[in-house]
Amino acid sequence: MKTLYDKLWEEHHVTRLDTGESLLYIDRHYLHEVTSPQAFEGLSKKNLMPWRLEANIATPDHNVPTTRGSGFNSEQIKDEISKIQVVELDKNCNTFGIKQFDIKSTKQGIVHVIGPELGYTLPGMTIVCGDSHTSTHGALGCLAMGIGTSEVEHVLATQCLKVSKLKNMLVKFEGEPSENVTSKDIVLYFIGLIGTAGGTGYAIEFAGSYIENISIESRMTICNMAIEAGAKVGLIAPDKITLDYVREKSFLDSQTLEKAEDYWLKLKTDEGASFDNEIIIDISKIKPQVTWGTSPEMVVNFDDEIPTSSNSSDNNKKNIELARDYMGIDKATKLSDLVFDKVFIGSCTNSRIEDLRQAAEIIKGRSVADNILEAIVVPGSGQVKEQAENEGLDKVFKEAGFIWRDPGCSMCLGMNPDQLKPYERCASTSNRNFEGRQGYLGRTHLMSPLMAAYTAINGTVGEPS
Amino acid sequence: MKSNSEGLIIDGIAAFIDRDNIDTDQIIPTEYLKSIKKFGFEDYLFDGWRYQDDGKLGITKDERIINEEFILNIKPFDAAKILLSRDNFGCGSSREHAVWALRDFGIKAVIASSFGDIFYNNCFKNGVLPIKLDKDEIEMLFKKTKEDILEISIDLQKKQINLSEKVIHFEVDDHLINRIIFDLDDVDITLKEKNKILKFEKERIKNKPWIYTND
Numbered sequence: 129m130k131t132l133y134d135k136l137w138e139e140h141h142v143t144r145l146d147t148g149e150s151l152l153y154i155d156r157h158y159l160h161e162v163t164s165p166q167a168f169e170g171l172s173k174k175n176l177m178p179w180r181l182e183a184n185i186a187t188p189d190h191n192v193p194t195t196r197g198s199g200f201n202s203e204q205i206k207d208e209i210s211k212i213q214v215v216e217l218d219k220n221c222n223t224f225g226i227k228q229f230d231i232k233s234t235k236q237g238i239v240h241v242i243g244p245e246l247g248y249t250l251p252g253m254t255i256v257c258g259d260s261h262t263s264t265h266g267a268l269g270c271l272a273m274g275i276g277t278s279e280v281e282h283v284l285a286t287q288c289l290k291v292s293k294l295k296n297m298l299v300k301f302e303g304e305p306s307e308n309v310t311s312k313d314i315v316l317y318f319i320g321l322i323g324t325a326g327g328t329g330y331a332i333e334f335a336g337s338y339i340e341n342i343s344i345e346s347r348m349t350i351c352n353m354a355i356e357a358g359a360k361v362g363l364i365a366p367d368k369i370t371l372d373y374v375r376e377k378s379f380l381d382s383q384t385l386e387k388a389e390d391y392w393l394k395l396k397t398d399e400g401a402s403f404d405n406e407i408i409i410d411i412s413k414i415k416p417q418v419t420w421g422t423s424p425e426m427v428v429n430f431d432d433e434i435p436t437s438s439n440s441s442d443n444n445k446k447n448i449e450l451a452r453d454y455m456g457i458d459k460a461t462k463l464s465d466l467v468f469d470k471v472f473i474g475s476c477t478n479s480r481i482e483d484l485r486q487a488a489e490i491i492k493g494r495s496v497a498d499n500i501l502e503a504i505v506v507p508g509s510g511q512v513k514e515q516a517e518n519e520g521l522d523k524v525f526k527e528a529g530f531i532w533r534d535p536g537c538s539m540c541l542g543m544n545p546d547q548l549k550p551y552e553r554c555a556s557t558s559n560r561n562f563e564g565r566q567g568y569l570g571r572t573h574l575m576s577p578l579m580a581a582y583t584a585i586n587g588t589v590g591e592p593s
Numbered sequence: 594m595k596s597n598s599e600g601l602i603i604d605g606i607a608a609f610i611d612r613d614n615i616d617t618d619q620i621i622p623t624e625y626l627k628s629i630k631k632f633g634f635e636d637y638l639f640d641g642w643r644y645q646d647d648g649k650l651g652i653t654k655d656e657r658i659i660n661e662e663f664i665l666n667i668k669p670f671d672a673a674k675i676l677l678s679r680d681n682f683g684c685g686s687s688r689e690h691a692v693w694a695l696r697d698f699g700i701k702a703v704i705a706s707s708f709g710d711i712f713y714n715n716c717f718k719n720g721v722l723p724i725k726l727d728k729d730e731i732e733m734l735f736k737k738t739k740e741d742i743l744e745i746s747i748d749l750q751k752k753q754i755n756l757s758e759k760v761i762h763f764e765v766d767d768h769l770i771n772r773i774i775f776d777l778d779d780v781d782i783t784l785k786e787k788n789k790i791l792k793f794e795k796e797r798i799k800n801k802p803w804i805y806t807n808d
């Protein structure tokens with residue numbers, strides 16, 4: 129009896145090397161401008177060509193400005209160094225013949241958003257990308273993981289990844305969520321529970337009645353943040369919801385698709401297969417979650433007190449003090465006492481159409497609080513942007529005082545001009561609240577698009593109303 | 594196979610950072626990921642903690658406001674070859690730049706109670722040895738740093754850390770550590786299996802045609 133991860137592993141297992149590691153065949157390889165230049169350089173130095181060209185799909189996302197407007201090209205990027213990187217991706221894709229949705233394309237976007245929506249991510253695939261949030265694609269029943277630049281070169285050169293097998297973890301979310309609780313809250317709660325190292329060395333399969341009932345987009349939010357729980361791989365068995373999603377996005381002809389579907393539905397963990405670790409979580413009592421500190425595990429209910437070091441172990445004490453200090457929390461405070469400066473709705477965690485709809489629903493007819501200096505919405509892709517505009521969501525946001533941007537990673541990591549200034553406090557739908565992540569000395573609080581929308585309107589993390 | 598005999602022993606002073614969850618954004622902030630090179634990251638290691646101003650790619654250490662209290666700015670730790678930390682070192686982003694920055698600074702080994710998976714893997718591709726020890730052993734080493742400057746000798750082949758009065762063994766897969774000892778290149782190793790990969794691929798294309806159809 130095997131787990132889903134075991135099956136995907138075996139299915140892609142080419143050979144076991146003398147060293148004990150395995151070569152795993154890679155079906156799909158996504159590339160972006162930040163972690164690929166050194167890999168292409170390595171490939172050229174070895175005089176090699178990509179092993180299987182069509183496996184590769186590229187797009188620039190991290191560095192792109194989000195105030196581009198139409199007709200903008202790579203050469204127009206103002207930050208000279210960002211420009212070099214984006215132009216370099218153009219060059220490499222041209223030289224090697226790799227398909228790229230470049231900065232001009234209406235399909236450009238965050239690599240993990242465009243992969244599934246353009247039909248390149250399919251159940252049962254192995255997928256890699258020089259980006260830790262590649263785990264996102266596991267939501268469609270793929271074995272997907274982030275890799276380093278040396279491995280990007282290796283995959284380009286050999287179509288294989290050299291790896292050792294991970295351990296299996298099963299996480300079951302059971303029950304019905306309360307009002308205002310989204311998959312972002314569920315995954316933040318889970319990270320708070322097991323810690324950011326809790327999933328290290330594991331492939332986590334998410335299951336349970338909650339998972340069975342949510343959309344692919346919500347599932348992607350959960351698998352996306354598996355890495356914040358320490359796990360390279362997060363995955364969910366394909367079901368009818370998956371097939372419907374794929375059918376809508378796919379460019380495959382119906383005959384091929386039907387054949388594939390029969391196979392995809394068989395991709396699941398065998399009844400009675402054993403896991404190295406199993407966790408069952410009753411999600412019915414979970415409240416909206418907001419992070420207070422500088423690690424995603426530093427998370428509490430939105431209406432809770434922020435932890436203090438007084439009643440924790442020695443080492444933890446230090447972590448808590450450092451985080452409180454960095455986040456500018458001096459007295460014992462409730463999260464709801466903190467006053468925010470900025471709101472960011474975007475990132476590969478929460479920038480898909482469902483996220484924007486949820487936020488817009490709250491914002492409709494209201495306006496951004498006076499203390500919020502800037503509230504921005506950055507759709508995950510050109511397609512998400514277009515869809516949102518067709519639905520009039522851009523107007524809802526703009527009328528409320530939000531700024532409506534072009535797709536990219538944006539303030540998730542501030543590699544482009546969208547950054548926090550020192551000490552600014554931001555309500556962010558992204559995935560990392562590390563020191564300086566959104567800008568030098570910036571303060572990030574992770575939350576769902578729903579809670580970010582409330583925060584924009586209240587100016588504080590208030591009671592949803 | 595090139596034997597890199599100097600790589601067999603790492604001798605040096607250990608700098609230490611006493612906190613958990615040091616993520617790769619701390620090891621090297623986003624700004625420096627704009628480089629398209631593989632070297633030259635030494636001045637940006639732990640940028641947010643090492644300096645009191647905001648840096649840009651291309652700026653050097655001499656142009657910065659130094660945080661005199663940060664360990665890598667304090668002699669003799671500014672020449673440390675070993676870094677000691679706590680739990681989950683290198684979590685977060687997959688950026689290999691984090692390892693390049695450690696390597697360029699001169700760090701040859703990082704000792705911690707656990708590591709982020711992707712970071713751990715990236716280390717071996719760049720000659721940096723990540724060593725996992727039990728939490729008690731880490732605690733013991735931190736205690737020592739309070740008494741005196743910690744000098745360590747790491748024997749890669751014996752997989753042991755030699756302290757003046759004590760030896761600590763560590764576990765690491767042979768195939769990983771051999772990459773550092775013999776300076777092996779993964780692409781070369783894998784391409785020896787070229788025929789197996791081709792055969793596998795051919796079968797797969799036949800059985801799972803949808804994977805090989807692009808628009």
Ligand code: SF4
Nearest residue numbers: 261475476537540541
């Ligand atoms: S949106 Fe953020 S987390 Fe996602 S790929 Fe971009 S930078 Fe990484």
